[in-house]
Amino acid sequence: MNNAPGKENTPLAQAPTLSVGPSPHMVSRDLSTRRMMADVIIALLPVIVVSFYIFRWFAIYHLLLAVITCVSVEALSMRLLRRPPTIQDGSAVVTGLIFALSLPGTAPWYVNLIGAAAGIFLGKVVFGGLGQNIFNPAMVGRAFVMIAFPAAMGASGYVSQSTGVDILTSATPLTALKQMGQGTSLMHLLMGDTNGSLGETSALACLVGGFYLCARGTASWRIPAGVLLAVTIISSAAYLIHPTPHWTPLHHLSAGALLLGAFFIATDPVTSPVTRKGRWTFGIGIGTLVMLIRYLSGYPEGVMFSVLLMNSAAPLVDRLTVPLPLGGSPGKRKP
Amino acid sequence: MDLLVTLLLIAVGAALINNFVLHYFVGLCPFMGVSRRLDTATGMGFAVTFVISVASFLSWTLTYFVLRPGAPLTTWLLHREVDLSILNYIVYIFVIASSVQFVEMYVRRFFPNLHRSFGVYLPLITTNCAILFACLEIMKHVSGVEDPARVWGLPQALTLAFFAGIGFTIAIVIMAGIREQLDVADVPRALQGAGIAFVVAGILAMAFTGFTGVDRGLEKILKPAPSRHAASPSARIHSRGGEQ
Numbered sequence: 001m002n003n004a005p006g007k008e009n010t011p012l013a014q015a016p017t018l019s020v021g022p023s024p025h026m027v028s029r030d031l032s033t034r035r036m037m038a039d040v041i042i043a044l045l046p047v048i049v050v051s052f053y054i055f056r057w058f059a060i061y062h063l064l065l066a067v068i069t070c071v072s073v074e075a076l077s078m079r080l081l082r083r084p085p086t087i088q089d090g091s092a093v094v095t096g097l098i099f100a101l102s103l104p105g106t107a108p109w110y111v112n113l114i115g116a117a118a119g120i121f122l123g124k125v126v127f128g129g130l131g132q133n134i135f136n137p138a139m140v141g142r143a144f145v146m147i148a149f150p151a152a153m154g155a156s157g158y159v160s161q162s163t164g165v166d167i168l169t170s171a172t173p174l175t176a177l178k179q180m181g182q183g184t185s186l187m188h189l190l191m192g193d194t195n196g197s198l199g200e201t202s203a204l205a206c207l208v209g210g211f212y213l214c215a216r217g218t219a220s221w222r223i224p225a226g227v228l229l230a231v232t233i234i235s236s237a238a239y240l241i242h243p244t245p246h247w248t249p250l251h252h253l254s255a256g257a258l259l260l261g262a263f264f265i266a267t268d269p270v271t272s273p274v275t276r277k278g279r280w281t282f283g284i285g286i287g288t289l290v291m292l293i294r295y296l297s298g299y300p301e302g303v304m305f306s307v308l309l310m311n312s313a314a315p316l317v318d319r320l321t322v323p324l325p326l327g328g329s330p331g332k333r334k335p
Numbered sequence: 336m337d338l339l340v341t342l343l344l345i346a347v348g349a350a351l352i353n354n355f356v357l358h359y360f361v362g363l364c365p366f367m368g369v370s371r372r373l374d375t376a377t378g379m380g381f382a383v384t385f386v387i388s389v390a391s392f393l394s395w396t397l398t399y400f401v402l403r404p405g406a407p408l409t410t411w412l413l414h415r416e417v418d419l420s421i422l423n424y425i426v427y428i429f430v431i432a433s434s435v436q437f438v439e440m441y442v443r444r445f446f447p448n449l450h451r452s453f454g455v456y457l458p459l460i461t462t463n464c465a466i467l468f469a470c471l472e473i474m475k476h477v478s479g480v481e482d483p484a485r486v487w488g489l490p491q492a493l494t495l496a497f498f499a500g501i502g503f504t505i506a507i508v509i510m511a512g513i514r515e516q517l518d519v520a521d522v523p524r525a526l527q528g529a530g531i532a533f534v535v536a537g538i539l540a541m542a543f544t545g546f547t548g549v550d551r552g553l554e555k556i557l558k559p560a561p562s563r564h565a566a567s568p569s570a571r572i573h574s575r576g577g578e579q
Contacts, residue, residue, distance in 0.1 A: 063508070123538070134517070135538050140538055304545075308542035316373075
């Protein structure tokens with residue numbers, strides 16, 4: 001008999017501690033954080049290659065600076081907090097890459113440095129590190145520099161492939177639309193030969209990487225599907241009411257950071273809901289907010305704000321979309 | 336129709352763009368103090384919405400009829416134009432305090448559990464700067480406005496107050512959802528509790544700046560700009576001048 005008198009306390013004391021942490025809950029052994037982050041980096045490769053091709057050394061410089069800043073800030077703060085180092089899981093590298101890809105090529109070095117450091121520190125470390133943050137760290141960093149240095153965050157130039165000059169300055173497609181009512185050809189938006197943030201110019205590269213990410217199961221396909229669905233419906237409705245031949249729903253889908261945001265930023269498993277219905281809600285919410293900001297607000301693009309706003313609503317979305325267990329809600333079960 | 340558009344713009348402005356908590360940073364005490372649990376946060380949001388509406392109704396009435404320069408009641412009583420706007424603050428505080436007393440009696444009688452979980456924060460609505468701020472915002476549009484057509488009536492004042500309360504509710508409910516999730520997060524000890532809540536509030540405020548200018552965008556769509564119609568003939572003349 002194990003339950004001998006006098007030993008009553010021992011089974012309890014020796015029982016394994018089950019600690020419940022916040023999402024993502026990993027069950028499979030090969031679905032480790034490292035593998036997921038490696039997947040994201042592989043999926044980002046087409047985007048990075050296109051940004052090298054369009055922005056040349058601006059891209060290399062920003063990507064390197066952001067990744068180095070993110071990794072060193074994370075390493076330093078984990079040391080200061082006397083916690084085990086976490087840089088080997090690769091999440092800081094991914095944050096750095098996404099942050100740099102969301103910057104315009106002409107952003108000064110200090111904007112990159114401050115944004116990457118603020119993103120990792122305010123967006124991730126203060127919440128307790130990977131898996132516990134509420135907001136997407138890269139977008140926290142970008143919002144921080146967007147408000148601190150609004151002038152430096154406007155994309156002002158790129159290295160054009162179709163002209164002989166070194167750097168072509170022009171408005172980004174969405175700014176041109178908002179301020180001058182100008183359209184951009186769909187081919188340029190698809191291939192990325194336009195101005196914009198480093199990673200957002202080419203719709204094709206984002207799609208290739210995004211499909212890989214969804215096919216591998218690293219990103220939930222429901223979130224980008226929700227985003228694209230909402231954008232398609234809202235922009236088509238607006239197009240039917242007020243047709244603008246130079247800017248169709250297809251333009252809305254392929255311009256700006258929408259595809260980069262839908263596939264790479266919104267799908268961050270930490271800051272998005274975990275239920276299926278919740279993911280649809282999350283994606284549709286982002287798409288709706290993006291269109292609201294594009295049509296109505298003073299900003300030409302709203303992916304960053306929409307992702308942050310829906311990140312903040314993700315805990316509520318999760319709460320409201322708890323799936324019913326088989327046989328009905330446990331509270332209403334009859335004896 | 337024009338009034339409806341104006342009311343819509345005031346509502347969107349008060350609830351989202353100039354959210355009292357996340358844009359003006361007023362009403363932070365209940366926002367930080369009662370946002371630990373979702374149900375109490377929702378209750379607090381509705382209590383503030385109710386108090387803000389009642390207080391704004393009373394303060395608009397007093398400002399419009401008694402306090403503003405040239406108010407009808409004082410002019411009728413004293414047979415000359417008197418400016419009592421020096422009394423604004425003291426009257427508003429009085430009005431807010433009495434409406435909070437009213438809410439407290441109601442909540443204690445009908446929602447005893449909610450009353451217990453509010454604790455000291457319910458009487459503290461009296462000193463909630465969000466409510467005084469709403470009264471002062473309304474005062475800015477009533478008292479001392481030169482053009483009588485631009486003086487806010489009761490619909491405008493009530494819309495601002497009610498949707499400011501809704502904006503407060505949105506902010507505090509989002510905050511409560513986040514803080515319930517943060518309960519299981521391993522936040523560094525120095526930042527636990529109010530510290531991390533302030534960081535979250537800061538990031539939320541950054542996210543809400545995305546709504547900047549939505550009211551102007553809405554206005555452009557809903558009011559087909561009378562100024563543009565007025566300007567177009569002259570623009571045509573100018574372009575013709577250019578051709579010549």
